[in-house]
Amino acid sequence: MSNAVFYHAGCSVCVSAEEQILNVLDNQKVNVEVVHFGDQKGRIPEAEQAGVKSVPALVIDGQVLHINFGASMEDVRKAVGA
Amino acid sequence: MSNAVFYHAGCSVCVSAEEQILNVLDNQKVNVEVVHFGDQKGRIPEAEQAGVKSVPALVIDGQVLHINFGASMEDVRKAVGA
Numbered sequence: 001m002s003n004a005v006f007y008h009a010g011c012s013v014c015v016s017a018e019e020q021i022l023n024v025l026d027n028q029k030v031n032v033e034v035v036h037f038g039d040q041k042g043r044i045p046e047a048e049q050a051g052v053k054s055v056p057a058l059v060i061d062g063q064v065l066h067i068n069f070g071a072s073m074e075d076v077r078k079a080v081g082a
Numbered sequence: 083m084s085n086a087v088f089y090h091a092g093c094s095v096c097v098s099a100e101e102q103i104l105n106v107l108d109n110q111k112v113n114v115e116v117v118h119f120g121d122q123k124g125r126i127p128e129a130e131q132a133g134v135k136s137v138p139a140l141v142i143d144g145q146v147l148h149i150n151f152g153a154s155m156e157d158v159r160k161a162v163g164a
Contacts, residue, residue, distance in 0.1 A: 002106055020142050024084055026108035060102050067147050 002030040004060045013070035014056040041082040084112040086142045091119045095152035096138040123164040
């Protein structure tokens with residue numbers, strides 16, 4: 001079983017990517033946690049340490065997949081005041 | 083059932099993304115075709131028309147997800163002589 005975290009910030013690109021990718025993942029193969037930085041800004045450091053540069057991003061077993069481009073982590077920090 | 087095409091060009095970023103994402107897709111929900119532009123340069127126009135700007139990219143039911151960045155389509159065209 002893989003573990004994945006989908007990090008996003010509520011932007012339209014994020015929401016669209018979330019809908020598309022989460023719909024086709026296999027829940028038997030991967031546990032997916034969705035983290036919205038607007039609600040959980042305390043998770044920003046862990047994402048940056050994993051290598052997340054922008055949102056939306058899907059981190060699967062520690063490997064970062066940046067999916068399209070919604071906003072840089074710098075802009076996410078500004079937006080949520082972190 | 084969704085239909086998806088994973089477009090790539092054999093680059094290391096492409097191969098890595100392919101392994102990560104295809105492993106966790108649900109084959110009961112999505113049919114995935116893998117297209118390597120080095121082998122199938124005739125598929126470049128359809129990808130560009132779908133909105134693919136770089137590889138690797140996963141197009142799910144016509145919606146493009148650019149996953150990380152391996153190469154621009156311009157560079158893919160140069161590399162494969164298309």
